[in-house]
Amino acid sequence: MKKILYFPLLFTLAFFVLNGCSPDPSSSTEKRVDAEPKVNHQEQAIPAAPETLEGMLDQKPGNLVNKHLDPELEVINGFHIDRYRTYMDETFYPIIEKELARFFKEHPDLSNDEIYDYLVYQLASGQYAEYNDKLLSFDHGYEMPELPESKEEVLAERNMKTNIVILLDSSGSMKQEVNGGIKMELAKQSIRKFTENLNQDSHLSLIAYGHKGTGSEEDKEKSCKAIETVYPLDSLDHGRFSKAMDSFQASGWTPLSAAIDKAGEILSTYPKEKFHNKVFIVSDGIETCDGDPIKAVSKLRNHQIDATVNIIGFDVDDEGQQQLKEIAEAGGGEYDTVKDKQELEKVVSEKWRPSRLQIMTTHGVSLPDYAKQYEELVNIKNALFYSSLREEQRIKHAVNELYAKRIIDSGQRTILIEKTEEMHRVRNEYINETYDKKEQEAKLAKEEIEAKVDAWKKKWSDVLDAEGL
Numbered sequence: 001m002k003k004i005l006y007f008p009l010l011f012t013l014a015f016f017v018l019n020g021c022s023p024d025p026s027s028s029t030e031k032r033v034d035a036e037p038k039v040n041h042q043e044q045a046i047p048a049a050p051e052t053l054e055g056m057l058d059q060k061p062g063n064l065v066n067k068h069l070d071p072e073l074e075v076i077n078g079f080h081i082d083r084y085r086t087y088m089d090e091t092f093y094p095i096i097e098k099e100l101a102r103f104f105k106e107h108p109d110l111s112n113d114e115i116y117d118y119l120v121y122q123l124a125s126g127q128y129a130e131y132n133d134k135l136l137s138f139d140h141g142y143e144m145p146e147l148p149e150s151k152e153e154v155l156a157e158r159n160m161k162t163n164i165v166i167l168l169d170s171s172g173s174m175k176q177e178v179n180g181g182i183k184m185e186l187a188k189q190s191i192r193k194f195t196e197n198l199n200q201d202s203h204l205s206l207i208a209y210g211h212k213g214t215g216s217e218e219d220k221e222k223s224c225k226a227i228e229t230v231y232p233l234d235s236l237d238h239g240r241f242s243k244a245m246d247s248f249q250a251s252g253w254t255p256l257s258a259a260i261d262k263a264g265e266i267l268s269t270y271p272k273e274k275f276h277n278k279v280f281i282v283s284d285g286i287e288t289c290d291g292d293p294i295k296a297v298s299k300l301r302n303h304q305i306d307a308t309v310n311i312i313g314f315d316v317d318d319e320g321q322q323q324l325k326e327i328a329e330a331g332g333g334e335y336d337t338v339k340d341k342q343e344l345e346k347v348v349s350e351k352w353r354p355s356r357l358q359i360m361t362t363h364g365v366s367l368p369d370y371a372k373q374y375e376e377l378v379n380i381k382n383a384l385f386y387s388s389l390r391e392e393q394r395i396k397h398a399v400n401e402l403y404a405k406r407i408i409d410s411g412q413r414t415i416l417i418e419k420t421e422e423m424h425r426v427r428n429e430y431i432n433e434t435y436d437k438k439e440q441e442a443k444l445a446k447e448e449i450e451a452k453v454d455a456w457k458k459k460w461s462d463v464l465d466a467e468g469l
Contacts, residue, residue, distance in 0.1 A: 078326060093397060119398050135384065169254060170184065198236055260281075260309070282314055396420055
């Protein structure tokens with residue numbers, strides 16, 4: 001019985017001893033952590049993200065963007081776009097993900113607005129102000145040319161000589177067959193027909209490129225150096241020209257850029273004041289020798305020779321068409337795509353042959369050159385568009401990363417994505433409206449000048465016809 005009576009007493013003493021040794025709940029580690037003030041959003045010097053157009057156009061680059069993303073790479077497009085995608089996937093996105101993990105571990109309970117502010121603070125583009133200024137100040141620069149007004153001046157203009165340089169892609173893919181025959185043979189046939197009715201005052205040159213070696217990596221260097229003037233610039237001798245055409249076959253890689261450089265060397269001593277200089281290219285694909293055809297064409301256009309570059313894409317895929325079209329536009333000429341013998345012959349016969357009033361071809365909107373001005377305007381617009389699009393993509397990537405790591409829920413994700421898309425929509429709407437206005441200004445100026453030039457052409461065409469000149 002005594003043992004039973006002792007048990008409650010021992011239990012009570014043990015309770016008080018244990019309770020007395022335990023720490024005060026108010027001083028527990030868990031409670032102290034909770035009691036510590038959260039790092040305030042404002043203490044991080046993170047400004048509120050701009051939500052007006054004016055604010056976005058003036059914003060500074062995000063912290064991570066400023067440190068890790070080359071401004072030129074951010075706006076790159078066209079056939080170089082894979083450089084941007086590769087860099088983002090392999091380098092920049094991992095940087096974003098690491099920073100998100102660090103920051104949101106320290107700041108787990110931010111509001112949606114605070115999260116968005118932080119993402120803009122890190123990932124915003126800072127290029128809007130520069131390119132917006134360029135867009136607003138863009139001047140097409142079109143001027144009414146000084147046209148000859150005497151018969152003597154008009155006749156002198158008409159008597160200008162014409163130089164034609166033909167570049168024929170002789171890479172291995174030109175051995176492929178299309179409807180009507182082998183691409184290389186069809187190209188040669190069309191070029192021969194083109195020369196049959198060539199003006200006697202015209203001088204012609206033929207360059208083969210990529211016609212040595214094979215398409216293997218071992219032969220790449222040899223093939224990429226294969227740019228040969230098989231017919232030097234001269235009046236047409238059908239026998240010599242035919243022999244030159246037979247001297248090479250389709251074989252290796254595609255050194256298009258180097259071939260364009262060669263054309264520039266040939267034409268370098270023929271100034272635009274005395275010669276009409278034209279370059280015609282037949283190709284079935286893109287540059288494969290690490291050259292830059294756009295740069296080569298720009299150099300050709302910047303010389304005093306002012307040569308126009310016209311290109312036929314022969315059975316070309318979408319990527320090839322895009323590059324060749326950009327080259328032709330940069331060269332102030334035209335791009336045509338053909339799939340078979342019939343289409344090739346039609347383009348060569350209708351578009352390569354000089355017009356009857358070649359006298360007029362240097363007049364109209366070519367001072368400064370229309371294509372160059374249009375390209376400049378498009379490049380400014382594209383820089384703004386891609387700055388905005390890629391800011392949107394970076395922020396959406398970050399939002400999806402936060403959702404995947406369960407830092408935000410699906411409702412928050414939707415709110416943040418919609419806000420990001422809305423900001424891009426506002427920017428893009430402004431970009432398109434401003435671009436359209438500038439394009440319309442240029443179009444009206446061009447049409448006004450060309451209407452006056454067309455009237456001048458008709459006047460002198462009638463005069464020369466009446467006098468049998």
